[in-house]
């Protein structure tokens with residue numbers, strides 16, 4: 001009797017382990033993005049649901065006016081996507097008849113501090129990936145089971161609930177990789193996270209400088225004005241930008257920009273198929289709703 005029950009319990013535990021293991025394999029095979037996201041969870045920041053102030057009354061015309069926007073909970077990358085991370089995506093692309101893989105970053109042989117692809121993935125693994133189009137960024141995000149942040153999500157992650165001019169506060173500080181010569185990375189990219197004092201309210205790194213970051217939204221110079229008007233039907237919750245456009249929004253400034261273009265509200269734009277040495281991206285993901 002004394003030995004029977006322990007054995008039976010052990011068998012029961014073994015059955016339980018087998019069932020759990022098979023269930024896990026089944027779930028992961030149905031949705032591999034769950035596994036990928038789990039690996040990245042530590043580098044994703046949860047931004048709690050709530051209202052924040054979008055835009056500025058004191059700066060460029062397309063940032064006006066300040067208006068309240070509500071966003072549901074979401075995750076945003078702590079860091080810009082790196083060369084090493086993008087390489088994992090790129091190497092499993094299937095090459096065409098000319099040997100060219102889809103979503104290949106642009107080469108910058110004339111900029112040895114950035115270099116050619118894929119050599120720079122090994123040479124500068126922790127640098128943000130550049131030379132990627134908006135379409136490349138979206139393809140990578142989808143591969144990771146995520147997406148690009150909306151312009152509203154990007155701005156909230158950069159400034160928090162306060163009207164910070166820069167992610168770290170309102171005073172100009174050398175806490176970002178910009179065109180300034182005293183930031184330690186003159187004329188080139190910095191490894192992501194090189195400016196810990198420059199972290200945002202939520203702890204996101206390099207939201208000012210290093211590389212501009214693609215967002216999901218189309219650009220419109222009157223988008224903020226339109227969003228603030230009571231008569232429009234623009235959603236005041238989780239807005240996704242204009243319905244149509246020619247350019248995609250990029251945010252945060254870069255290593256070639258003055259710090260004035262690296263503020264939390266400065267808006268800029270680029271044709272989505274362009275691949276430049278100063279635009280990269282970070283990822284976002286909608287947080288699952290918790291049941292009440």
Ligand SMILES: [Ca+2]
Nearest residue numbers: 206209211252
């Ligand atoms: Ca940046």
